[in-house]
Amino acid sequence: MSAATVYSFPTTHALSSGLSDFVEHLSSDAIKKHDRFTVAVSGGSLPKLLSADLRHNSRIDFSKWHIFFADERCVPLDHPDSNYAELKTQLLDHIAEQIQPSHVHPINQALIEDPEEAAEDYMDQLKDLFAAKDSVKFPVFDLILLGMGPDGHTCSLFPGHPLLHEHLKWVAEITDSPKPPPNRITLTFSVLNHAHNIAFVTAGEGKQEMVQRILEGQGEELPCQLVNPVHGKLVWFVDDAAAGKLRVVRPVAYKL
Numbered sequence: 001m002s003a004a005t006v007y008s009f010p011t012t013h014a015l016s017s018g019l020s021d022f023v024e025h026l027s028s029d030a031i032k033k034h035d036r037f038t039v040a041v042s043g044g045s046l047p048k049l050l051s052a053d054l055r056h057n058s059r060i061d062f063s064k065w066h067i068f069f070a071d072e073r074c075v076p077l078d079h080p081d082s083n084y085a086e087l088k089t090q091l092l093d094h095i096a097e098q099i100q101p102s103h104v105h106p107i108n109q110a111l112i113e114d115p116e117e118a119a120e121d122y123m124d125q126l127k128d129l130f131a132a133k134d135s136v137k138f139p140v141f142d143l144i145l146l147g148m149g150p151d152g153h154t155c156s157l158f159p160g161h162p163l164l165h166e167h168l169k170w171v172a173e174i175t176d177s178p179k180p181p182p183n184r185i186t187l188t189f190s191v192l193n194h195a196h197n198i199a200f201v202t203a204g205e206g207k208q209e210m211v212q213r214i215l216e217g218q219g220e221e222l223p224c225q226l227v228n229p230v231h232g233k234l235v236w237f238v239d240d241a242a243a244g245k246l247r248v249v250r251p252v253a254y255k256l
């Protein structure tokens with residue numbers, strides 16, 4: 001995997017605060033450059049770690065944000081398994097007066113019974129924002145926020161799954177996810193790797209072995225190791241517990 005900067009924090013509280021500063025910095029840079037901030041957010045433990053501090057950050061102009069989902073489970077938007085529902089609880093409900101509803105892009109709920117159609121529809125949503133010109137090969141997000149599953153999966157890209165070799169689609173369907181629910185849609189590596197910035201966010205002792213395998217291991221093809229930005233920057237936000245087994249990669253303290 002390409003050289004990543006690893007930021008480690010003594011507690012998840014400190015991690016959330018550092019992450020909020022990081023996102024604020026990227027958001028303000030992107031808004032200065034192109035008057036908007038495009039971000040894709042994962043589910044699982046990420047929305048909580050992301051939002052604890054961010055939702056109180058009054059220096060951010062959320063009205064310029066366009067929020068997509070790095071992956072989504074094919075369930076209703078108010079289902080406990082929905083990544084959108086979790087982000088809504090953790091962040092969107094807290095910034096509802098600042099964010100424009102049309103700038104938040106959940107999966108089309110009418111299509112959850114047909115993951116292939118749901119994925120195509122999601123690609124159309126991306127095209128509406130990113131591909132005003134036909135020449136756009138892949139959407140280029142200002143930031144993609146990724147989680148890391150204990151098996152090394154990220155988004156809904158699982159170890160050994162054929163989707164690891166999907167290079168054409170922007171959004172793919174998966175109907176045999178080893179982690180329930182089985183039906184999902186996910187951004188592909190082609191989209192992930194074209195982002196300006198990618199941040200993995202993970203915490204807890206339960207993740208330390210996999211963090212070490214991903215960042216220091218060799219000869220494996222774990223999904224998180226296939227995240228290699230073409231031109232962008234790759235960073236990890238972890239707590240000291242998750243960084244506990246790193247021996248070669250030296251985590252650094254986060255500084256703007």
Ligand SMILES: O=C1O[C@H](COP(=O)(O)O)[C@@H](O)[C@H](O)[C@H]1O
Nearest residue numbers: 042043044045046147148149155
């Ligand atoms: O199923 C999923 O899992 C991953 C990892 O979740 P975590 O709870 O171990 O952090 C998550 O990044 C992904 O978005 C989600 O759909």
